[in-house]
Amino acid sequence: MVAPSFEVNRPTETEVLLARLLEKTIRRSGALDTESLCLVAGQKCWSVRVDLHVLSADGNLIDSSCFAVVAALRHFRKPDTSMEGETLTIYTPAEREPVPLSWLHSPFCTTFDFFGEDGEIVLVDTTWLEEQLRVGSCTFSLNKHGEICQISKLGGKPIEATLIIECAQMALAKAKEFTDLVDRKLAEDAKRRDKGGLMAELSAENER
DSSP, X not given: OOOTTSBTTBOOHHHHHHHHHHIIIIITTTOBOGGGGEEETTTEEOOOOOOOOOSOOSSOHHHHHHHHHHHHHHXXXXXXXXXXXXXXXXXXXXXXXXXXXXXXXXXXEEEEEEESTTSOEEEESOOXXXXXXXXXXXXXXXXXXXXXXXXXXXXXXXXXXXXHHHHHHHHHHHHHHHHHHHHHHHHHHHHHHOGGGHHHHHHHHHHO
């Protein structure tokens, strides 16, 4: 269903690579505050899992998947809880407004594909057909503050250091653009859900 190049129930090299890149970008970079998932120290905590289902793939799978995962985690809400003595209470959405995950920073992937004999031609957001003609690629994972989470270049033509630096600067601009887009869309969604100021009232009730 994704694309003719993928086989059903058989992970491809692309899927394995995608899972590793996303794990390094999101989990190992400390984007999510894992300490905030603790319910009872040393005993209980929330478990967060992301299942990524690709409906159609026509290139640039890494970047689009990373964007989807970050947006989903930032939009997700978990049940609110309280602790009185040794009694843990988990509230239903009807009792208390669910709360967002504690998010520290938003890392995004930007993949650069290189073409030409020496990889002198650089493209971003390539199609599947264009990817078949590239001589190499390099994926940057970083946030809007310019903090690089990882740089992944698996094989292909050697690339000049100056070109890598230029790509990193372009990736930073993309990270800022993606962060602003997600922030804006989440704010618009929150506004649509906040009918008559109900969300603010529920949040105040949570604090009380």
